[in-house]
Amino acid sequence: MDPLPPFHDDLDAARAEVWRLLEEGPALRRNAFHMPALATVDAAGHPQVRTVVLRQADPAAGALRFHCDRRSDKASEIAASGHAALHGYDSAAKIQIRASGPATLHSDDALAEAAWAGAMAMSRICYGADPAPGAVLPRGDAYTLPDAETALTLGRPNFCAVVVRVARLEFLYLDRRGHRRAAWERAGNWRGCWLAP
Numbered sequence: 347m348d349p350l351p352p353f354h355d356d357l358d359a360a361r362a363e364v365w366r367l368l369e370e371g372p373a374l375r376r377n378a379f380h381m382p383a384l385a386t387v388d389a390a391g392h393p394q395v396r397t398v399v400l401r402q403a404d405p406a407a408g409a410l411r412f413h414c415d416r417r418s419d420k421a422s423e424i425a426a427s428g429h430a431a432l433h434g435y436d437s438a439a440k441i442q443i444r445a446s447g448p449a450t451l452h453s454d455d456a457l458a459e460a461a462w463a464g465a466m467a468m469s470r471i472c473y474g475a476d477p478a479p480g481a482v483l484p485r486g487d488a489y490t491l492p493d494a495e496t497a498l499t500l501g502r503p504n505f506c507a508v509v510v511r512v513a514r515l516e517f518l519y520l521d522r523r524g525h526r527r528a529a530w531e532r533a534g535n536w537r538g539c540w541l542a543p
């Protein structure tokens with residue numbers, strides 16, 4: 347049997363492991379945290395969840411970034427509530443991560459410019475889709491996408507980077523010898539505790 351991981355009974359090591367997994371998520375396509383589920387609450391107070399691509403995890407700032415279309419429901423829901431949550435489960439690591447906190451939309455500041463500049467041409471095209479995401483179509487193919495050149499002008503106004511400043515972080519590690527669950531809240535520094543799994 348494999349030795350227990352160093353974070354099994356070490357709260358600080360567990361938090362470091364959470365951020366390590368999140369930080370490698372954007373680069374590793376097969377990492378579960380490459381494509382976490384994003385949860386928001388809609389105008390009726392109902393939960394909504396969907397997949398997004400994690401673009402950056404910044405352990406020092408305790409922040410997570412993804413991109414979306416300003417015209418999308420998720421953007422409106424985040425603008426209205428000011429909050430979002432992300433979730434991923436890595437079946438290889440047997441670790442579930444839940445992160446939530448205040449979320450901000452960035453469409454015309456330096457952060458948005460840098461994110462747009464770093465986006466791939468293929469991704470930029472999606473932001474020039476007409477009609478807007480979620481519009482009812484008469485047929486499945488009744489929408490258009492611009493070419494890469496036109497996307498630079500058509501897509502940019504719809505592009506939005508979202509930053510979630512993590513206020514609560516939760517980790518669940520599954521092991522037959524003893525599951526481990528922990529949560530941290532940000533109160534200046536991170537304050538954590540073990541929880542019953």
Ligand SMILES: Cc1cc2nc3c(=O)[nH]c(=O)nc-3n(C[C@H](O)[C@H](O)[C@H](O)COP(=O)(O)O)c2cc1C
Binds near residue numbers: 394396399418421480
């Ligand atoms: C693998 C995968 C990755 C996705 N990545 C993103 C993303 O990074 N940003 C985004 O806005 N939507 C992304 N989507 C689409 C969303 O999951 C969702 O279907 C769409 O954005 C509409 O969501 P909304 O109406 O709740 O805003 C992705 C979907 C899949 C299946």
